[in-house]
Each structure stands twice: as C-alpha cells, then as structure tokens.
Amino acid sequence: MVWQNEGKFLSVKVTRHTKSKKTLYNNMELFRINETGIPVEMLDIKDAVMAFAWEPSGSRFAMIHAENPTSTKVNVSFYDMNKKVEPTSNKKKKGGGNSMSGHTTVPELNKCETLEGKQCNCLYWSPAGGMIVMAGLGDSASGTLEFYDTDEKKLVATKDHYRANAILCDPSGRTLATTVSQPLDGGHFKFAMDNGYILWTFQGKQLFQQSFQTFYQLQWRPRTSLLTKSEIKDVVKNLKKYEKVFDRADRERTRALRLEETKEKRALRAEYRNIMARNQEFRREQKSVRMDLLDGYDSEDEDNYVTKDVALETIINTKEDVMY
Numbered sequence: 001m002v003w004q005n006e007g008k009f010l011s012v013k014v015t016r017h018t019k020s021k022k023t024l025y026n027n028m029e030l031f032r033i034n035e036t037g038i039p040v041e042m043l044d045i046k047d048a049v050m051a052f053a054w055e056p057s058g059s060r061f062a063m064i065h066a067e068n069p070t071s072t073k074v075n076v077s078f079y080d081m082n083k084k085v086e087p088t089s090n091k092k093k094k095g096g097g098n099s100m101s102g103h104t105t106v107p108e109l110n111k112c113e114t115l116e117g118k119q120c121n122c123l124y125w126s127p128a129g130g131m132i133v134m135a136g137l138g139d140s141a142s143g144t145l146e147f148y149d150t151d152e153k154k155l156v157a158t159k160d161h162y163r164a165n166a167i168l169c170d171p172s173g174r175t176l177a178t179t180v181s182q183p184l185d186g187g188h189f190k191f192a193m194d195n196g197y198i199l200w201t202f203q204g205k206q207l208f209q210q211s212f213q214t215f216y217q218l219q220w221r222p223r224t225s226l227l228t229k230s231e232i233k234d235v236v237k238n239l240k241k242y243e244k245v246f247d248r249a250d251r252e253r254t255r256a257l258r259l260e261e262t263k264e265k266r267a268l269r270a271e272y273r274n275i276m277a278r279n280q281e282f283r284r285e286q287k288s289v290r291m292d293l294l295d296g297y298d299s300e301d302e303d304n305y306v307t308k309d310v311a312l313e314t315i316i317n318t319k320e321d322v323m324y
Helices: 229-237 239-261 263-285 287-293
Strands: 009-017 024-032 040-045 048-054 060-066 074-080 083-085 098-100 103-106 110-118 122-125 131-135 144-149 154-160 166-169 175-180 196-201 206-211
Touching: 009 048, 024 048, 048 122, 060 122, 122 166, 229 239, 239 263, 263 287
Parallel strands: none
Antiparallel strands: 009 024, 024 040, 048 060, 060 074, 074 110, 083 103, 098 103, 122 131, 131 144, 144 154, 166 175, 175 196, 196 206
C-alpha cells in the first residue's frame, strides 16, 4: 500500500495467481480518497511490479515493471489519475472538473508514457513535482541516476554514483543527496572505501562531494511545506517582478564566482604590471646616462629618424593571348 503525500490517493498492489498457481499477475487498485464513495480505479498489469511512487503534490504516479522480476532491463510507466480534455463552449463543465491552461481535467486514469529498457530499481520524485530520478541502487546495481522531466517528457541528464545505496530529497525540491552509508548496527562493511555522499540538483548537476572513512546516515533538516495554492497564484501574478530580482541576484552571484575564480590570475596580472612600471621608471632614470654614452643622441626622439617610403611591385601572374 502506498499513500500519496497529500492523502488524495491510495494505491494497493494485489498479486494474484492463475488456477494452476504457476503464473502470477498484478492488479493495482487506485482509490480516490477525497471523492464521494471513494471510487476505485483498477489497473491490470501482466508484468511484475518492482517499485511504485506517487508524485508528492500531484495526481501522477510512476512504477517499475518487467516480465521477469529479476530482469536487468525494466520498463518505467507514468500514469495520471486525472485526464485533460478539451473544453467545449456549448457544454458546462461537470462537477469535479478543474480548468487548467485552457483544458478541463476529469477524474479518469490516463497512461502518459512508458520508458523501455531502463536500468533502475528505485524511483524518487522531486518534492516540488515534475522531475523524477530513476536510480539503480544497491550491491547488484551500477549506481546509475537518470534525471527525467515528466512535464517535457525528456531525459535531462544521466549520472552515476558508484555503490550508492540511498537517495534523500531536500524538502524544497531543489537538491537531492545520494549516499553510500554503512549499517548503523556496525559490523564489517565491504564498501567502506566508497563511504560518503554527493549533492545534486534535480537537473543532474553535481554540487558537492564528501567522503568519510565511516559514514552511517544523512538526513535533511525538516522544513515547512511548500507554497500554498494562493501563494503560488501570487508568484505567477508577480512573475515578471520576481524574474528581475532573481536575474539580478544571478548576475551578482555569477560576477562574484568569476572574481573568485580569476583571483589568482588577476594577482599575477597586477604583479606583472608592477614589474613593467618599475622597469619603465628605471629606463627613464637611465636616459641621461644613455645619451652621454651616445654623444647626446636620443634614440627615443622620433625627429632623429628619417622616414622613406619605398614601393615594390611584384608580378604575380601573366597571360599572353595571340590575336589574329
């Protein structure tokens, strides 16, 4: 049984077998908790289901399934408990439907897509929704991390953290941590050399990496819930204003990073300019000595030079035509 974070949906996996008891198959029973009578959607799946995850603040879910539970190549399917339909001008919207971006949503199970041939055994949604990480964790996996955008339906990045055995998402949805940690109860841990964690953005960019000789656990600091619906509407309404503020902050941060990255180079450039200034000053101080040695001739005076213009003509190619 898997609850959706907001308590709107509940999924129950029911494993059945045929009369011969040799073949197993799965049914997913999906309950709409907030609707009258708690209606149930039935989803028949012939494959074995190895993992299931709800989108934290949405109506979508993802699951890993394959024909054989021990398969290394699996499929990842995405479903939505609500279906978007085109609104009609001559019909009123039915009760329970919501209008979003010119579309009306109706409570109907809808398959979004299936990704085939994946090497993963765990699913981790971003707490902010939209992004999901398909990960291969554990001793038998390679630590592959696939960052997938479910809104745009495209793979954003493919990374890996060798021997990773856990993923923890920052409550804000900005960052996630992949860890290699040993059991808290002690004992020999054969992968202790890989102990540590890596911080990533949900776009697959590595932010930080730290290793430890012994590493048992990582936990994010708890935070309050994300923005409410009214706060989200306020953000959308004032998006232009926020964009300017964030763009200015990004420029200032980029400038600060560039200054820090070029700090050593700028110090070397300043030292070189100081050396050049000292040499030029020394040469000016030695000018009178040079002129005495040259019987008063000033090699830096342009009037002591005679300029001649010489023109050179070179024939590059010739061609003769005989005229009759």
